[in-house]
Structures are given as C-alpha cells and as structure tokens.
Amino acid sequence: MLSKKNKEALFNPLSKDNPVLVQILGICSALAVTASLEPAIVMGISVICVLAFSNVIISFLRKTIPTNIRIIVQLVVVATLVIIVQQILVAYKYDVSKQLSVFIGLIITNCILMGRLEAFAMHNSPWPSFLDGIGNGLGYTIILVIVAFIRELLGTGKLFGFQVVPQWCYDHGYENNGLMILAPMALITVGCIIWVHRAHNKELQED
C-alpha cells in the first residue's frame, strides 16, 4: 500500500515539494481566503477532496485521453467535481456553502489542481495519484492555516472568531494591525514563510 514511492507522493508535498512554498502554486487563493482561519480550513479540505478525486479520475482515464485535448479533459473533470461539491454543499450544508461563497468555485482555477493532474496523474496509476492529491492538498492546507493564523491573530486579535488577545493588552496601548487583513500582507506573510523554509532546507536554495 505504502511503498517508498507512494510515501514520497504523500509526504514530499508537505515540506520538500510543497505546492505553495516550493512550486509557488495556488498563491491567489492563499491570498483570498486567509484573512481568518475558518474559511482557510474549509477551503483546504475542499481542495484536498477535489484534488484527490480528480487525480484518481484522470489517472483512470490517462490511457484514453487524447494528448491534444488533455487540458480540456482535465478541466472538465475538475469543474464537474467542483460543481458537484458546490451543489451538495448547498443542499446539505447550506451554512458552509454560504461561508465559502465564491471560493469553492475558484477551486477550479487553483493552479495546484491542473499542475498535479498534468505532472502526476497523467503518468501514474490511481492509488499513487490519490496519495499525491491528498499530499498536495495537505501541503496547501498547512500553509493556508499558518498564514490565516498569523493574519487573524495580528489583524483582529481573534482566532476562529474568538477573542484571544486579552483586553488589558488593548488597555495598555496594543492595537490590532489592520494591514494584516489586507491582501498585500498575505503575500508578505507567504514570502516570510518561504524565506524561513528555504533557510532550513539548504537543497532548495538556488544560486
């Protein structure tokens, strides 16, 4: 089940081959949904599901897909899955679907999906593809959560919507940093995380 190669497919994306930190994919959504923790986590879970299943489907179809229209086929599979997820959420988890609003649709445009389908699922069998999808989704989710944690804590003094910075800090002159909840700080935060990550992983450093 978990041969060395499969383990790599699952665990490499968490750090050494992280889609956000190393491949710099999925930055747009990392920017949009990380102003607070809750949407970041739900978005992460949705991406994991869609990525894993589209990887499996494409992997099953990989021998039949004509090379010329493979991108279209991939896109159709991803879009179908996303629409199904969206419809099911509206029918059974209306509150969650409302909270994610447009972002669930934006999963279609997440570069990680097309990247993994094209780079992995097109050349590997379903089980490793499934693991690769889970791994990359998790790698993406971890970064979203870290960024959202930093932004929500510094930007609003809350976590998951609950106040965590005590009132006496405000009484002594502490202020929430409004800049943190604006989009540019998401990029700067991601930049800082990449910096720390590369400083710790010598093999990732470029000349």
Added chain:
Amino acid sequence: MNKNSNTYQILYAAVMVLLVGSMLALIYMALKPKQNENIANDTRKQILSALHIAAPSDELVKETYEKYVIQDLLVDSEGNVVDSTDNAAFEVQMKKNVKLPDAERKLPVMKCKMDDGSVKYVLPVYGAGLWGPIWGYIAMNEDGNTIYGANFSHEGETPGLGARIAEQEFQELFREKHLFVDGEYKGVAVLKKGQKTTNGAEQVDALTGATITSLGVSDMLADCLYRYEAFLKKLGSGGGTQCTADAAPAETIESETNDNQPE
C-alpha cells in the same frame, strides 16, 4: 485506434460533454427542491435575525418565522397597502424588484409581532457590494422611525473584510438609529469614523478595509429606504399605534385579525 486522430478526439470530447452534462443536470434536478428549501429557510433566518430572534433549530425556522411574521404587505410609494395576501412580501424577488420602474414597484413589508406584543415592520433592502449583490432586512419599530434591528447578507464579499457586514457586531450598530430627524426623512448613512453626514442624518461607522462594501451598504439603505418614507410616516402619525393597544396581552387569533392595516 489512433488516440490522436481527429475522429477519436471529437468523439471523446462529445461523449465526455454528454456524460458530464447529463450527470450535472441530474444532480441539479435531484438536489433542487432541497436547495430551494434551504434558501427560503435562510431568508427566514435573516428576517428573524433582524428581529433579534434566533430559531431554536434549523428544522424549526419555518414555524418560528410563521409565529412571528403575522402579515405580508406590499405598499406603494404613497404608503398605501396594495396587497396583503400570504407570503406576498416574502416571495418578492428583490433582485428583480429594484430594477422595476418606480411607478410599478411595490415595496414589500413584513409585519411582525414580538413576544412582548410590540409590532415591528421588516423592510427588505437590496444593493451592490464590491464583488456582487448585498441585501438585508431592516426591522423598524412601530413608530416608523427607530431601527429595531438589521441583518445584512452578501453573495461574495471578501471574508474578513466586506463579509463582516454579515456579522452581528456591525449589524448591532444600526440599532436605535433614527431615519427621521425632526420629522424629516434623512435615512441612515455608513461612514468612516470621524466623517459627518452633510444632511444631518444619523450614521454608523464603516468597516475597516472594506470601503466599497461599506459604501454599498450606505447606498443600498439610501436607495431602498427612502421609498418607504410615506409608509413610515403613516406609521409614525398614529396609524400603527392602534395595534399596540389590543396587541398587549399575548398572541391570540383575535388580536391578529384586529390588526387592520393603517390606511
């Protein structure tokens, strides 16, 4: 078969599109009734939230709504009630309603009776935020002047920024604001901290980092509420007060039927 021949590609694409299309259509048809019910219940929840009422559970939203909302009204710009059939106001699609020419536009009002016997009027509003439509429900006291509560929703405002219009913290700011100043309609504005309205209207603080959405709320209120001016004035001038006298006990069927519309 050659995977790169034109025939194969076209066939492949056609079959794929047919399969996917019919699958999505089936799923859509199957889930539609459930989704519509969710959407209607969500609207009910928003209206109840403007009245500061929380339904005990998701299953009881409809019952709770029907308990408090006693009458649906459609009024014209003169403040006259033109329709008061059941669900007349609830079924108004605000998206379409705001696009109608002024003369044809009927304004929905939900008349509600609270546990303490007081009567509130819920006015739907609809406008544009930064990314898409925003809408809300403003509950008015029966003096037709004081805002009792407000609820705002949006389709796709940025989470953490514009989406905060849907949070209680922002909605609470509208409580006890007055639409009329010295008997003259002024509305209520959403402005940056420190800014003042030019016409003396009451105001609430805008959201940090969500200038466009805040402006959207302000414009939405300005655009939708002034149309109710005549209706609200009639409430204020005593038309509505007659209800309080007999509504005081508890909710009986009798007091409901006595609630004649101010005309």
